[in-house]
Amino acid sequence: MNLGQDKETVLYRKYLLPTMLGMAFNAIYIITDTLMIGKGIGETALVALNLLLPVFSVYFGVGYLFGIGGSVLLSVAKGNGNKKEQMRIFTTTVTAALLVGIVGSAAPFLLQGRIYRLMGVSREVLSYAKAYGSIFFAFGWVLVMQPVILAFVRNDEAPKRAMAGTVVGSSLNVILDYIFIYKWNLGMSGAIAATIIGNGVNLCIGLSHLFSGKNHLHFSWRALRPERIPKIMKNGAAPCLNEVAWGIVVFLFNQQIIRYYGGGYALVIYSIITNTLIVTNSFLNGAGDAMQPLVSYNLGAGKPRRIKRFFQIGFCTIAGMAVAMYGLIFFGTNRLIHLFVEPSAVVVTEGTPAIRIYFLSMLFAMVNIYSSIFFQAVVRPKYALTISLLRGFLLSALFVLVAPAFFGKESIWWIMTAVEVCTMAVTLWFYGRLGKSRKSAMEKR
Numbered sequence: 001m002n003l004g005q006d007k008e009t010v011l012y013r014k015y016l017l018p019t020m021l022g023m024a025f026n027a028i029y030i031i032t033d034t035l036m037i038g039k040g041i042g043e044t045a046l047v048a049l050n051l052l053l054p055v056f057s058v059y060f061g062v063g064y065l066f067g068i069g070g071s072v073l074l075s076v077a078k079g080n081g082n083k084k085e086q087m088r089i090f091t092t093t094v095t096a097a098l099l100v101g102i103v104g105s106a107a108p109f110l111l112q113g114r115i116y117r118l119m120g121v122s123r124e125v126l127s128y129a130k131a132y133g134s135i136f137f138a139f140g141w142v143l144v145m146q147p148v149i150l151a152f153v154r155n156d157e158a159p160k161r162a163m164a165g166t167v168v169g170s171s172l173n174v175i176l177d178y179i180f181i182y183k184w185n186l187g188m189s190g191a192i193a194a195t196i197i198g199n200g201v202n203l204c205i206g207l208s209h210l211f212s213g214k215n216h217l218h219f220s221w222r223a224l225r226p227e228r229i230p231k232i233m234k235n236g237a238a239p240c241l242n243e244v245a246w247g248i249v250v251f252l253f254n255q256q257i258i259r260y261y262g263g264g265y266a267l268v269i270y271s272i273i274t275n276t277l278i279v280t281n282s283f284l285n286g287a288g289d290a291m292q293p294l295v296s297y298n299l300g301a302g303k304p305r306r307i308k309r310f311f312q313i314g315f316c317t318i319a320g321m322a323v324a325m326y327g328l329i330f331f332g333t334n335r336l337i338h339l340f341v342e343p344s345a346v347v348v349t350e351g352t353p354a355i356r357i358y359f360l361s362m363l364f365a366m367v368n369i370y371s372s373i374f375f376q377a378v379v380r381p382k383y384a385l386t387i388s389l390l391r392g393f394l395l396s397a398l399f400v401l402v403a404p405a406f407f408g409k410e411s412i413w414w415i416m417t418a419v420e421v422c423t424m425a426v427t428l429w430f431y432g433r434l435g436k437s438r439k440s441a442m443e444k445r
Contacts, residue, residue, distance in 0.1 A: 008294075008309040015290040016317065018159040022166030023286040027279040029170035029198065031339065033177055034275040037191050038341045040181040041128070043268055045188055046341065048128035050271040051119045051254060052136065055108070057247025059143035061240040062104060066097035067151030068292075069236020072376055075155045075293050078216075079300020084223070086216065090152060091223040093232055101144030109137040120255060131188035139196045146199050149206035155293045156216050161209050169202030238372050238384035245392030250274055252400050253412070260409035265344060269351040272340045273358050280325050280359070284366050287318035288373030295377035307378070315370060322366035329359045357413040364420035365391070371427045383430045391423040 038046040070093030077085040108115055112133055121129045154162045173194050180190025209215055233240075257266045291314035298306045329336065333352045337343050343351070368391050375384035396419050403411040403418075 008306060009313060011294055012290060012310060012313045012317075015154075015159050015294065016287070018163035019154070019286045019290045020283070022163040023282045025167045025170040027282055029173045030275060030278050030282075032174045033191065033195065035340050036177045036181050037188070038271075041187055041191070043341055044125055045128045045191075046271050047267055048121070048125045048132060048188065049191075050250070050267070050274055051121055051125065052129060052132060053274060054119070054247030054251045055115070055133075055136070055140075056143070057243045057250070059101075059104065059140045060147060061243030061247070062100055063097065063144045063147035064151075064243055065233055065236040065240035066093050066100075067148035067236070068239045068376060069093070069232040069234070070148070071151040071155040072235055072292065072296050072379070073232060074152065075296035076300040076379065078155075079297040083216075087218050087220055087223040088225045088228060089232070090217050091219050091221070092225050092228045093152075094148065094219065095224060096226075096229050096232070097144060097148045098141070101141035104144060105137060105140040108140070109134075112137060119251065120258065128188050132192045135189060135192045135196060139200075142196055142200050142203060146203045146206070149203055152217055153206050153209045154289070155296070156209065156214075157293075158209050158212075158214060159290075161212075162206060165202040165205035168205060169198040169200075172201055173198030235376060235379065235381045237381060238376055238388040241385065241388040242372065242392050245388065245396070248393060249396040249400065252397055256400055256404055256412060260404050260412070265346045265350060268341060268343070268347055269354055272337060272351065273355060275340065276329070276336065276355075276359075280329075280362055281365075281369070283321055283325065284318055284362075284369045285373070287314055287321060288370045290314065290317075291370075292373055292377040295374065296379075299378055311374060314374075318366050318370045322362050326359055326362055330356050354413040358416060361416035361420045364417065364424050368420060368423050368427050371430070375430070380434070383434070386430070387423060387427055390426060391419055395419040395422055 034046065034049065037049055070089050074086050074089045077089060112130070116126060116129050116133070119129075150162045150165060153159075153165075176194035176197055177191060180186040180194050184190060186193070210217055210219075253270060254267065257270055261267070291310055294310045295307050298304075298310070333355050334348065336355065337348055337351050341347070368387050372384045372387045375381070375387070396416070399415045399419055400412065403415055
């Protein structure tokens with residue numbers, strides 16, 4: 001596989017198919033995991049899971065901070081043919097991520113009580129949260145390291161191995177969920193144990209690439225360069241912020257729903273939305289993830305025409321996905337609700353329009369998600385970070401805090417569409433600036 005010469009459509013397909021298959025299994029795992037908790041343990045357990053989702057976002061966000069930030073720089077160095085820099089980037093990234101992951105597990109494990117209070121966990125939900133959180137926090141470092149290793153494996157021209165890790169890990173998670181929840185009645189402890197084991201196996205399969213004949217990733221303490229960490233983190237800041245800020249926004253939505261709806265059925269509806277959103281976003285990110293190593297490599301190799309072609313192929317792919325997924329959600333809303341819970345009548349009547357309205361945002365989000373990944377790939381971290389800040393935190397937080405007070409509680413479901421439209425306007429402006437800067441660079445030559 002020659003990333004600088006092979007046909008663009010063939011290369012993109014070679015990266016897309018394993019990435020999307022992995023995403024499909026990941027989606028199956030997320031849906032199955034959530035519905036087993038919702039139906040096997042109950043609606044209260046599903047609420048507990050949703051209240052702890054922001055912590056998931058922090059762990060995966062740190063993983064993306066180092067994984068995406070380091071692997072993009074590795075691909076650029078690879079395109080330049082700089083093997084020593086590849087070793088420096090890989091060694092420094094993995095070491096830093098592991099240290100942060102260990103600290104990030106130990107601290108919340110010791111401060112669980114405060115975290116539950118911060119998340120707004122009620123007495124009714126507390127026992128479920130504790131059963132889940134004790135194991136969750138202890139092994140949070142696994143959730144940090146998994147995306148780090150898989151990002152490097154994918155950028156080392158081994159997308160099939162990265163896919164295999166996701167497929168096997170997700171499948172094992174589903175199987176263990178059924179055994180632990182339905183057969184052994186382990187409740188929330190069983191649910192999180194299945195998640196940690198599944199992600200741990202995923203991580204191990206990714207690590208197995210380091211011992212294969214096709215591996216170009218080499219770890220050496222002599223190659224450790226702490227001064228590279230700021231550059232790695234700068235380039236990975238956008239995907240990290242996407243994940244972490246999403247967790248913060250989920251927290252704010254939860255608090256506003258509790259404030260204006262009193263929690264109850266509206267919190268169940270939002271739990272269905274957030275878990276479905278994880279699935280849809282994983283597919284949209286998959287289209288961008290398949291494009292990223294191809295664009296980064298050709299950036300390092302100095303081939304702008306191939307970069308443009310990969311961009312076009314990826315964008316057409318993500319647009320088609322967004323339209324198809326919204327169609328499935330719109331026409332299958334009732335089935336979606338029943339998939340996660342045994343709903344009360346009010347959850348169905350109120351949830352159907354709310355879910356359809358909320359997911360209109362996906363038709364605009366796909367532009368922002370794809371563009372953020374593209375700007376990372378061409379090492380424009382400020383553009384990527386701005387997009388992530390706007391859609392992931394600044395506009396989302398502002399709108400969710402202000403809109404219900406001025407437009408009523410029903411406006412909560414419209415907020416993300418407004419956020420994505422506003423962000424998309426800024427994204428298009430960035431493309432205009434990028435085009436002008438490249439034109440200016442060509443004229444100087």
